Amino acid sequence: MGVRVTTGRTLLAAVMGFGVALSAQAAEYPAIGKLPQLKINNAKAELGKRLFFDKRLSGDAAVSCATCHVPDKGYASKEALSPGYPGNGHFRNASSLINVAHKKVWNWDGRIGTNLNDMTREMLTEDYTMNMDMRIMQERIKQDPVYVQMFKDAGYGEPSNGSVRKAIPEYMKTLTSANSPFDKGKMSASAKNGMKLFKGKAGCIQCHNGPLLTDQKAHNTGVPENFDVFLDPMNHQAFIAFTMFQGIPNYMNLKRDPGYYNITLLDEDMGKFVTPSLRELKYSAPYMHNGMIKTLADVVNFYNQGGGKDSKKSDLLKPLKLSGKEKKDLVAFLEALSGNKLTSDKHVWKQPYPAEYEAIANWTEVPN
């Protein structure tokens, strides 16, 4: 336990330390604009795609990454709270994975600040996500001739759990926004007005800035708790296992998601979450770390009231006094940040997987 918590904490303290101080100066924010292009190795990404949709990558072979990160839902979970590995629930919404390769910190609380390789490892091995012993995973993959060939073609040689954690991130690089009205410069008048409000009166830009529309820092916006985390023991058990493992004091009595507090253990960080990207929101409802807000109009209403109720809420949130039209314009702008769905076979592995593992022929003669 010690190993991960300390690395997590120091890494993130370095990445996120001065977040609030910086954004408080209302000066220039990184411009919202197009995302840079990423260089992609096609053979590796193709392999990563097959792995992403393959249920054999979970302990009991019942869930794949796509069970929770659903292509049709912007690679987020369709439920407010993500499903869990069988026998478990979850306590957070599964984040959208579109543009995830552009980020520098991951998870709603920002506990991973290294790379998508570590993120993939966490998803594969965590008890309530995929519960995979990666040594078994590696041997399963070696048993599938299609994978053996694909690993070879990708330049990885013999399949290994290390290259799985490289190929899946390569695939995630392909999940990027395409053709949003915003990127094409084809926004409606209403959306254009919404963008002005976003940068001005509504003050969204203070936290949602840069090409991803996030400062990747943690803030408390006062989103109410999702009581289903605690009322459904399947979810609560995952929450307890998580907070126990993270070394959160008094975890058995905790009745709220501690968020960024997990990383610093400072009271002032209780209930802070990392600002999410605002791209591709059209597909990824419901919103927020716990899915508590159902529609974009509801999100705008939430901010219009100055956010939720929390004594540690960010000072940047104030009632906005937006008119009905202004609220509609803001929603129109948020919608203009969504492009095409990534659901064709360019992004989704649609071929069937073998129902059984073929035996290796001449087993006694060939080396393992």
Added chain:
Amino acid sequence: MRMKKLTLTLVAAAVAALFAGCQATAAKQESATAPAKMSAAKMAMKAAGPAPLAPLGKAPIPPDNKLTPEKVELGKLLFFDPRVGGDASTGCSTCHEPEQGWAWAEDFSRGYPGTVHWRNSQSIINSAYFPRQFWAGSASSNEKQAKSAAKGGVAGNGEDDIMEARLALIPEYKKRFKAVFGTEWPIIDDVWHAISAFERTMNTTGEYEVPLDKYLKGDKSALNEEQTRGMALFNGKAGCINCHNGELTTDLDFHNIGVPPNKRWEEDGLAQITFRFEQYAKGQTEKGYRAAKSDWGFYYRSKNKWDKGKFRTAPLRYIAYTAPYMHNGVFYTLEEVVDFYNRGGIDEEGRTTLFPENKSPLIKPLGLTDQEKEDLVAFLEAFSGPEIMMEKPEQPPYAPLFNMAELKAAQEAK
């Protein structure tokens, strides 16, 4: 989060590095009885001849895990509860089925969903007596055994934190753990304590006493004529007593008796996966991983080449209910077992261990007649008494820990 996996995956991607990682953790433990390295005690025992079969006494109870009826009852609930495992589908009783001799009636045990095991499931009956558990003796007590069973990737595949969290949300368990162990919340180590306490009551004593023990205690009518002739062979011409001896019907030592590899590894993809995984999990070198084509048994612990293919002498009580036999379940009947010994540790197709150089000198063709083989099988049947059956307890239900009013109050106080 799974610590074993975390540590492992921190090791660099290269296969070679993976092996280095596994190896470093694979401790060298007790050394086996290499022919050249026999201890003085063992030499003395050899000279005096093997300990004669003796009736089963009381199961030893370790001082740090006293038996109480409440603890045993709690252990029973946990033994039958699949939530003590990864996806809440595979608990102890899943592979140790009361109707299947408290074991699993296939050559390889069923595995965690999506896997198959690579060894035969052993019966838990009388396991309390064995200071070396598992086929290759890798656990030294029921407590340590239970822990590795619940966590192993092809067995329970559970992790401590999620299993503890589950039990905390089952009020019946919270109450019982508090009463038995005095803790506010269930603690995972106490799960192993309670299960072990239950296992220590699962013995062939009292009403389940086996005919052989009745006989050894003086009831000469407990064995029929055929069986007494079989006993004489067991103790004499067939030489079984050399290893299956004393109160426990085992010398608790490790021998290679010639059991051939299970052919399923040649034909079954799922079994091949587990086979290679086990080479990792048991700390093989890369060279060993590439080369292994059978279960190397005690070698995985000692790392001495003369231990390849050695297994703990299997105890013989209750075996009428626990077919198939041997670490990999290659024999389905006691007749096949006796034929195998009679041929000198060779099966009917002439197959034997891949390490004939390690085969025990005690295993050689016996020259038993058909009648003698029948007598021996009849005697082996006297190692089992009444079948031990038990009604499966109902699983205590989950309940939310907090109510709506408490949650609303916490929300208000934010």
